Amino acid sequence: MPIQIWIQRSADVLLAGLLTVVVQAELWLATPVDPDEAAPAWLPGGSLLTSVAWLAFTASLVWRRRAPLPVLVLAAIAIAAAPTASLDVHLGATAALMVATYSAGADTRGRSAIVGAAGVALLIGMLLIRAGGAIEEPSDVALPLALLGGPWLAGLAIRERRDRALALEDRAAILEREREEQARAAVADERARIALEMHDIVAHALSVIVVQARGARRALADDPDATRASLTAIEETGSAGLGELRRLLGALSPAPGGSRTIEPGLEALDGLLVQVRQAGLQVEVTRHGQVRPLPSSLDRAAYRIVQEALTNVLAHAQRATTALVGLDYGVAGVAIDIRDDGVLDATTEVEVGLGISGMRARATELGGSIEAGALPGGGYLVRAWLPIPASIP
Numbered sequence: 001m002p003i004q005i006w007i008q009r010s011a012d013v014l015l016a017g018l019l020t021v022v023v024q025a026e027l028w029l030a031t032p033v034d035p036d037e038a039a040p041a042w043l044p045g046g047s048l049l050t051s052v053a054w055l056a057f058t059a060s061l062v063w064r065r066r067a068p069l070p071v072l073v074l075a076a077i078a079i080a081a082a083p084t085a086s087l088d089v090h091l092g093a094t095a096a097l098m099v100a101t102y103s104a105g106a107d108t109r110g111r112s113a114i115v116g117a118a119g120v121a122l123l124i125g126m127l128l129i130r131a132g133g134a135i136e137e138p139s140d141v142a143l144p145l146a147l148l149g150g151p152w153l154a155g156l157a158i159r160e161r162r163d164r165a166l167a168l169e170d171r172a173a174i175l176e177r178e179r180e181e182q183a184r185a186a187v188a189d190e191r192a193r194i195a196l197e198m199h200d201i202v203a204h205a206l207s208v209i210v211v212q213a214r215g216a217r218r219a220l221a222d223d224p225d226a227t228r229a230s231l232t233a234i235e236e237t238g239s240a241g242l243g244e245l246r247r248l249l250g251a252l253s254p255a256p257g258g259s260r261t262i263e264p265g266l267e268a269l270d271g272l273l274v275q276v277r278q279a280g281l282q283v284e285v286t287r288h289g290q291v292r293p294l295p296s297s298l299d300r301a302a303y304r305i306v307q308e309a310l311t312n313v314l315a316h317a318q319r320a321t322t323a324l325v326g327l328d329y330g331v332a333g334v335a336i337d338i339r340d341d342g343v344l345d346a347t348t349e350v351e352v353g354l355g356i357s358g359m360r361a362r363a364t365e366l367g368g369s370i371e372a373g374a375l376p377g378g379g380y381l382v383r384a385w386l387p388i389p390a391s392i393p
Contacts, residue, residue, distance in 0.1 A: 008065065015099065016061035022092030023054050053081040058096050064103040069112060072119035075100045079126045097123065098151045105155025106162075113156075120152045196358050197263070200304045200311070204275075207315040208237040211279040233278035240275065265299030266327070269306065276310050281340075282322045283310065289329035298386050301362040302327075302334055305370075309338035309382040312355045319343055320379075333368070333387035341379045359384065 027050060057078040060071045075097055082093065101123065104116035127144040216230035273283050294302065306325055313320050320342025328335040359382065360370040368386040375381050 009062075012062050012064060016059055016064075019061060019092055019096045019099070020055060020058040023058050023090070023096060024051060026090045026092050027051050027054060050081045053078045054093065054096075057100075061096065061099055064100060065107050068100070068103040068107045069115055069119065071100050072104055072116065072123070075123060076119070076126060079123060079130070082130070094147060097148060101148045102151035102155040105152040105157075106159045107155070109159070117152070120148060124148050192361070196361060197304070200308050200358065204272075204307050204311040205237050205240065207311045208275050208279045209234050211314050229278070233275070236278075237275050240271070263300050265296070265303050266294065266306075267299075268303060272303075272307055272310070276314065276323075279314055281310070281314060281320060283325060284322070285325045285327065287327045287329070291327075291329055294334065295388060298334065298366055298388060301366055301368075302336060302384075302386060304362060305336055305359045305382070305384050306338060308355050308359050312382075313338075313340045313342060313380070333385060336382075336384040336386070338382045339375065339379055343378060356382070 027047065053074075057071070057074040060067075060074050064071050078093070079097075082090070101120045104120055105113075108116040124144045127148075128141065213230070213234060216227045216234070219226040219230065269285065273285065276283050293299075310323060310325075313323050320340045323338060323340040326335075326337035328337075356370065356372045359372075363370045363384050363386060366386050367389060368384060371381075371383045373381060
């Protein structure tokens with residue numbers, strides 16, 4: 001049991017016990033103001049049944065939080081059996097009634113709250129009816145209204161405040177869960193982006209290295225100069241790939257006081273073309289429209305799409321000798337075309353498809369699209385459209 005509930009229940013037991021003792025003492029020891037009202041004339045057994053009625057009522061205050069309406073019913077029975085209707089004579093009984101009406105306001109909701117309000121009004125009416133001809137001035141009416149209606153209104157206000165506090169706590173918990181879910185989603189997105197970046201970097205570098213190593217092996221005996229050039233290209237490509245990996249890792253954990261490293265964009269395209277040409281693929285680039293700086297995320301995506309498409313040509317296209325890269329700078333975005341003259345077989349089409357999925361993920365993230373497929377006259381085409389919405393950083 002939570003400590004707060006244990007404290008509440010213990011306090012209710014002590015309060016009910018104290019009021020029971022006080023009320024019974026008032027009933028049996030106090031001298032009545034009017035001897036004729038020592039016990040209701042219509043109640044057989046007089047003071048004994050009165051005592052039992054009040055004992056049941058005050059003892060029920062132990063459950064006032066969990067069952068406030070049954071407590072009101074017992075309160076009504078106790079008032080009917082009371083030796084006097086005057087609240088300023090029996091202070092213990094008055095306190096017990098105030099506790100009951102407070103709980104009717106604080107611990108009821110919905111229809112139960114309406115029934116509780118009606119019950120409090122019934123108790124007040126019973127006191128006024130019992131007083132009968134004793135009501136001589138407005139204060140005789142105001143006293144029952146204040147002593148029983150006041151605690152009920154206070155309980156109602158406290159219940160509303162408690163409900164608002166619980167609603168705020170629930171809202172805060174919901175917001176906290178949403179923040180945690182957003183953080184997990186952001187982490188997952190970042191992991192996917194890093195995996196895609198590493199795939200592009202490693203796949204490109206290794207594809208160039210494999211092609212160069214294959215050429216070096218073939219020319220090893222007959223053409224030392226070609227072998228030397230291939231080995232130099234392998235060294236440069238490997239160094240460039242390691243540099244890109246370092247930049248990527250540096251972006252993940254920048255040095256203290258430093259800033260994140262900027263990832264390559266289309267301004268690094270010339271260096272990429274040098275590596276591809278060294279691998280034996282002739283690449284030409286054409287630019288149309290107004291060449292201008294692009295938003296950083298779009299610039300990076302465009303570079304990676306060109307890099308992955310050329311990597312696919314090197315790694316998977318048989319007998320590919322040339323590739324054409326077209327960049328069309330429009331007002332609404334950039335269109336990218338990469339086509340080659342190679343041929344894909346059934347096994348390499350699956351591997352190329354895996355590379356296309358990475359390009360498509362980049363384009364989709366920016367609201368763009370990717371089309372890819374074999375050309376009717378031979379070769380392969382990758383066409384990308386990357387829009388430039390104002391929200392792209």
